[in-house]
Amino acid sequence: MPAETTIRTVMSPGRYVQGPGALTKVGEYLAAVGENPVLVADDVVWGFVGHDVEASLRSAGLPVHRDVFSGLATVGTIDRLVQVVADTGADVLVGLGGGSTIDAVKSAGHLAGIRWASVPTVASTDAPTSALAVVYTDEGAFLEYRFFPRNPDLVLIDSQVVANAPVKLLAAGVGDALATWLEARATAKSGSATMAGGLPTQAGTALARLSWDILWENALPALDAVRDHLVTPAVEKVIEANTLLSGLGFESGGLAAAHAIHNGLTAAPQAHGLAHGQKVNIGSLAQLVLEGAPTSEIRDFVEFTTRVGLPNTLTEIGLGVDDVDTLTAVAQAATVPSETIHSMPFAVRPADVVSALRSIEGFATRVRAEAGLPAPVKYVAGH
Structure with missing residues (x-):
């Protein structure tokens, strides 16, 4: 339906990084975003990128704290991540993996009032760059869009990792x-x-x-x-x-x-x-x-x-x-x-x-x- 506005606007992430081996520089780019990141990734993703990510963060002088993601970006998962932020004092949430992981991180980062970053390990959706998230029910049905006032501060994608998927x-x-x-x-x-x-x-x-x-x-x-x-x-x-x-x-x-x-x-x-x-x-x-x-x-x-x-x-x-x-x-x-x-x-x-x-x-x-x-x-x- 026609918009009730004459305003035109464009949105974009703060920084976009892409190339083979980009994961080895994730610590360097995250250091410009926050000092106490929490990495959110499922066990499968962490199994093949965790070593490089951990080494990069330590090289940049950042602590390594990983929270295990499972399932979809549901209300329950998002609320749990908000509590993780409170418990760890994180100042940036980092979603590593696919669209649901990244959408849950964006949602939780916004609710917790901190910054967030996307590190997709696949190029299967355009979720990593956007200022919205798709939230699902526990049964996997679409529940709602959630909109945020800004896009991720960082989007980093390693093209060799994508090619390995x-x-x-x-x-x-x-x-x-x-x-x-x-x-x-x-x-x-x-x-x-x-x-x-x-x-x-x-x-x-x-x-x-x-x-x-x-x-x-x-x-x-x-x-x-x-x-x-x-x-x-x-x-x-x-x-x-x-x-x-x-x-x-x-x-x-x-x-x-x-x-x-x-x-x-x-x-x-x-x-x-x-x-x-x-x-x-x-x-x-x-x-x-x-x-x-x-x-x-x-x-x-x-x-x-x-x-x-x-x-x-x-x-x-x-x-x-x-x-x-x-x-x-x-x-x-x-x-x-x-x-x-x-x-x-x-x-x-x-x-x-x-x-x-x-x-x-x-x-x-x-x-x-x-x-x-x-x-x-x-x-x-x-x-």
Whole structure:
């Protein structure tokens, strides 16, 4: 819906650092942010980055205190981290890992009144750079967005660590980032407010488009390189597109239907095991259908995202065209008054979302067959 303001604004993290071996410098960059950091990471992440992080902090004269993260960014987890800050006297919280860890850290850092930093070990979402967090219920359903007055003070991402992670995580980040331009152009057309709290800036919209262009040019060779754990220029470009450009683009360019439909899909238990970007990709395709986008554009999107390894049919996310009750619940959750689907340049009803979701099955399946691409099969959770 149109914004009730003429103010335009853009938001960004205080510093963005990216490159192979960046983790060895995390202590140096954190020392400019705080003197008593608490590192938040799950056991898996700490197992492969803990040694380098600990050595870097000690080299910078910083203490090493790690809190174990598990699960999702829930209200309970966030409140527990606030208590950890109080107990340790921390002046900066550092999220190491994926989007949920980082969102929990941002939320807790804000509530505790201290600074926070993002050290993502994957490029699977644009959460690390933003001034908002997605909070979930204990059952894994979307609960709410939380907004903060500032972005992380530091975002540091080691591209070799990203290249060492499973390739499916980078592919999921491509799914999340592809939505950025689709949603930003819809927001610009409708004149709706962005997550930054004003109208879209030229910078935000342009960065959203830049993210899209980089991904179409570099995603496939980058994914091939990461399968062999290699860092190439294409990999560096995709990491930046997935993390920084998409983060700035969605926040200062605007969200619309794609992410609202993602949030709706969290109401479907069948989709709980899927990565954020996998569900977002279903939302992007449904948004193109809702817009009445040119058939050639939708066809190209199906072909490209299939090659990337992203779902673009209901079958792949464990649903079907006959699951009308579930799809209706998804559509109702996606169209609640607070959702970003109302930034589309036209009204969207739950019935419209149901029709869009049901329609992608047959079209995407046919496009894939005509292009000689694999037929849809149900994704195994998280794959």
